[in-house]
Amino acid sequence: MTAWLVLAKDGSKRLSEGYDDNPATHYSWDDTVVNHARLAVGDVIALWDSVELLGVSVIEDIAVGEATKTTPYCLECGKADVAERKKKLPRFVCWNQECKHEDDKAGWKTKDVVTYRGRHEAGWIPARGTLMASQLRALCVKQASQNSLRELREDDFQHALSHGGTPLPLRILDTTRDVLAGGHTMATIRVRKGQPAFRKHLLEVFGEVCAFTGPAPIQVLEAAHLYSYAANGKHHKGGGLLLRRDLHRLFDLGLIAVNPKTKALHLADSLMKYPDYAKLHGVPLTVSVAADHIKWLAKHWEMHRGDGPTATIPEQTSHAESAV
Incomplete structure (x- = not known):
C-alpha cells in the first residue's frame, strides 16, 4: 500500500x-x-x-x-503548462520555468x-x-x-x-483498509441499488429516529445496512436501521458496534476521547428490533469485535444520557 x-x-x-x-x-x-x-x-x-x-x-x-x-498550451514554447489568471493581466501565464511567457491568448x-x-x-x-x-x-x-x-x-x-497538536482518529484508516481487504468495496456498490426505497421503508417502520441517539431531523438520517459486508447486494428484511450520517460512517467502519446479546452500543477505544461519542458507550438502542436485526448485528459484531455475541461491555449508562 x-x-x-x-x-x-x-x-x-x-x-x-x-x-x-x-x-x-x-x-x-x-x-x-x-x-x-x-x-x-x-x-x-x-x-x-x-x-x-x-x-x-x-x-x-x-x-x-x-x-x-x-487543454491549453503556451504559444511561445508549445508546452501544456498554461494557467489562467483570475485577476492579473495578461490572462495566461506559462508555468514552464524556462519560459514563463505571458499572453492574452493561449493555444488549444x-x-x-x-x-x-x-x-x-x-x-x-x-x-x-x-x-x-x-x-x-x-x-x-x-x-x-x-x-x-x-x-x-x-x-x-x-x-x-x-x-x-490536533489528535486525529487515525485508526479509521487501518479499519477502512481491513474492511476493503475483506471485500467491502463490492458490497458498497451493490447495496446502493434501491437505496431511496429502502430508506423510505425504514422511515415508515421507525419514524424519524436514529437507532443510536433517538429522534433526529429526517435530513440527517441515512439507511444503514447492517449486512453490507456480506456482499450479497440485497435489501433484506430486518437488515437496516436509520442512523445519523456520522454514526452511520462509524458503524460501517466498526468503530461503533451493537452487542447482539444486550442490544447496547459498544465504542472502539479510539472514540472514547470524544465526549459526545463516549457517552454513547453502553447505551441501548433507541428503537425496538426484531430477530432479523439481531442476526445481522451479530454478524457485524463478530467481524469487528471478534469475540462473539456474548462479549461483555462496561456498565451501561442510562438511556436518558444517550443524546449527543
Whole structure:
C-alpha cells in the first residue's frame, strides 16, 4: 500500500481539466497526470490545497472511464503548462520555468484521455490545520516535486499526524483498509441499488429516529445496512436501521458496534476521547428490533469485535444520557 498527497484546490489545476473534486468524498484525475496509474484501492490519500492539509482517507474504489479533453498550451514554447489568471493581466501565464511567457491568448488542443475517479468517503478524517504546506512537501518521497499526485513516505506521514497538536482518529484508516481487504468495496456498490426505497421503508417502520441517539431531523438520517459486508447486494428484511450520517460512517467502519446479546452500543477505544461519542458507550438502542436485526448485528459484531455475541461491555449508562 502507498500514501499519496493530492492537490485539490479550485483553480489550482491546469486550465479546463474538468475535474469535479470534492475533498471529503472523491477525487478525479486522468492519464495526462504523472503517477496517474499508480494510485490503487486501499492506498492512503491526503488532500491539500497548496496551503494546508484538508483531510486524509483511504481509496475505496477507482472508476475508470474515457473522455475528450481540451487543454491549453503556451504559444511561445508549445508546452501544456498554461494557467489562467483570475485577476492579473495578461490572462495566461506559462508555468514552464524556462519560459514563463505571458499572453492574452493561449493555444488549444483536443485529445482523448483515460479518466479516473477515486472514492474515499467512508474513512474521511478532516484535518485542516494539522500539517502545513512546508511540512507536507518535506514528507514527500520527492520533496521538490510539483506534480498533482505525489507519493508520501507513509510511516513518516502517519507519525507526523499522530504527534501533531490536533489528535486525529487515525485508526479509521487501518479499519477502512481491513474492511476493503475483506471485500467491502463490492458490497458498497451493490447495496446502493434501491437505496431511496429502502430508506423510505425504514422511515415508515421507525419514524424519524436514529437507532443510536433517538429522534433526529429526517435530513440527517441515512439507511444503514447492517449486512453490507456480506456482499450479497440485497435489501433484506430486518437488515437496516436509520442512523445519523456520522454514526452511520462509524458503524460501517466498526468503530461503533451493537452487542447482539444486550442490544447496547459498544465504542472502539479510539472514540472514547470524544465526549459526545463516549457517552454513547453502553447505551441501548433507541428503537425496538426484531430477530432479523439481531442476526445481522451479530454478524457485524463478530467481524469487528471478534469475540462473539456474548462479549461483555462496561456498565451501561442510562438511556436518558444517550443524546449527543
